[in-house]
Amino acid sequence: MGVVTLKDALRRQKARTLRLANSFKGQARIKMSETAKRFVANTGSDELVKGPLTYNRDGMATTHNSDFMQDSLFAEAYALGKDTGSWGEEDIQWRAYVACWAADKAKSLPGDFVECGVNRGGLSRTVMHYVNFDGLDKTFYLLDTFEGLSEKYISEREKVRGIRPGGYEECYSAVRETFKGFDVRIIKGTVPDTLSQVTTDEVCYLSIDMNCVEPEIAAAEFFWDKLVSGAVVVLDDYGWTQHYEQKVAFDEFASIKGVRVLAMPTGQGLIFKP
Numbered sequence: 001m002g003v004v005t006l007k008d009a010l011r012r013q014k015a016r017t018l019r020l021a022n023s024f025k026g027q028a029r030i031k032m033s034e035t036a037k038r039f040v041a042n043t044g045s046d047e048l049v050k051g052p053l054t055y056n057r058d059g060m061a062t063t064h065n066s067d068f069m070q071d072s073l074f075a076e077a078y079a080l081g082k083d084t085g086s087w088g089e090e091d092i093q094w095r096a097y098v099a100c101w102a103a104d105k106a107k108s109l110p111g112d113f114v115e116c117g118v119n120r121g122g123l124s125r126t127v128m129h130y131v132n133f134d135g136l137d138k139t140f141y142l143l144d145t146f147e148g149l150s151e152k153y154i155s156e157r158e159k160v161r162g163i164r165p166g167g168y169e170e171c172y173s174a175v176r177e178t179f180k181g182f183d184v185r186i187i188k189g190t191v192p193d194t195l196s197q198v199t200t201d202e203v204c205y206l207s208i209d210m211n212c213v214e215p216e217i218a219a220a221e222f223f224w225d226k227l228v229s230g231a232v233v234v235l236d237d238y239g240w241t242q243h244y245e246q247k248v249a250f251d252e253f254a255s256i257k258g259v260r261v262l263a264m265p266t267g268q269g270l271i272f273k274p
């Protein structure tokens with residue numbers, strides 16, 4: 001192997017950065033200033049995360065404190081979510097922990113909980129246990145087709161990125177079983193068509209996870225005025241490369257509403273209702 005000088009390494013890093021910027025061309029008009037290019041180049045090093053790692057899954061690796069993984073309440077809640085089969089063989093603890101934090105903050109606000117994009121209920125079941133949902137005077141609205149994505153809401157750009165109809169097994173009766181006895185309203189069908197079945201006027205926790213821009217933005221629009229002050233919106237797909245169109249759409253949505261999305265290293269985005 002030849003000797004790689006610092007200059008070579010910087011040249012390669014710059015080429016990688018430009019390739020990254022070019023890959024976005026045509027999907028969004030991104031103009032990177034020289035300062036922004038230097039910033040990306042300086043933070044794009046493959047060697048940034050040196051072990052020992054405390055967390056290394058689901059698209060993120062870190063050496064930072066991950067004590068929540070040992071928290072017994074979180075562990076119990078996560079195990080219940082995992083048992084639903086929503087995540088298959090995957091583990092998504094940090095994402096689940098972020099949702100639990102949001103729900104815990106929301107639980108003392110007026111209003112109900114909503115999730116659009118439930119699959120088998122993994123995230124919602126985790127959150128419900130974490131906040132002892134039974135002890136709250138709230139309803140959890142769970143909206144999904146319970147049979148995957150609908151072709152009519154997938155844009156051409158999303159198709160190019162590999163977003164396809166279906167993709168999830170039919171799970172309506174399994175979800176009914178999971179949430180039996182809880183104060184939930186399970187609403188089957190495509191968002192945005194089913195949104196009017198959510199009858200509450202106040203929402204304090206909104207999780208959006210449908211892997212597809214149009215229904216997600218429609219849900220955000222529908223609930224925006226119903227979100228109470230301090231409510232948290234958890235956008236599961238915001239930072240994922242395959243869902244780049246969502247980032248563009250939610251940044252625009254947020255800007256119209258006068259807020260900003262907090263980009264999380266987990267790939268999630270958070271919005272706090274003023």
Ligand SMILES: C[S@@+](CC[C@H](N)C(=O)[O-])C[C@H]1O[C@@H](n2cnc3c(N)ncnc32)[C@H](O)[C@@H]1O
Pocket residue numbers: 086087116117118119120121122123124143144145146147148149150153168189190191192209210211212215
């Ligand atoms: C990633 S999964 C949700 C996972 C869930 N939040 C969890 O972590 O357990 C995405 C879900 O969105 C649902 N979905 C996609 N498009 C939808 C639409 N237009 N209306 C309703 N549900 C939709 C799919 O059926 C699928 O169950």
